[in-house]
Amino acid sequence: SQTIHQWPATLVQPVGSPLSLECTVEGTSNPNLYWYRQAAGRGLQLLFYSVGIGQISSEVPQNLSASRPQDRQFILSSKKLLLSDSGFYLCAWSSGGLETQYFGPGTRLLVL
């Protein structure tokens, strides 16, 4: 069966510090991968999606970037965090050709 992991679960970072959040998927190959941000417990906003290694599409201009160094690994990064980057970050995967997305457990980021 397929599983999705996110690391870390919680992170507190100072403004201006770098960020690296990791998402890994097991039990499937060549998945589509997604990064979402959720503010205040509602409203999932799609940040990035990837249909293959090295292929990243950005949905909204922002202070963040994404990379996909391996087939089942998706990284969310920032060089300098802003206060507004605080939120709950969710990674999701779907099997190519199928629309259903499955979410990871999320990372709660607090920028102080």
Place this chain on the structure above:
Amino acid sequence: GQQLNQSPQSMFIQEGEDVSMNCTSSSIFNTWLWYKQDPGEGPVLLIALYKAGELTSNGRLTAQFGITRKDSFLNISASIPSDVGIYFCAGLKSGGSNYKLTFGKGTLLTVNP
């Protein structure tokens, strides 16, 4: 852009009551999904709908894909305390950027024991 109007925004019910929530859109979607999110966790898929008019059940949950492809509802029968959480609908349009789901803003469900 595409929008899904999800209602109600929140519900407060007594244990044992039935619940109904729905999503509507001005656009046609080819797939409707319903998720539940517990506090501090990622959304979990409850039901996936792929055909117009499709009615699908998952235990006490029942969801339907509207005939016009512009709406969907989710019913929960005989609610229990663990039904508490935020319920999201999500729709997908085929063609173009067919990887991207459009999410409703969620229905917050509170169940009083």
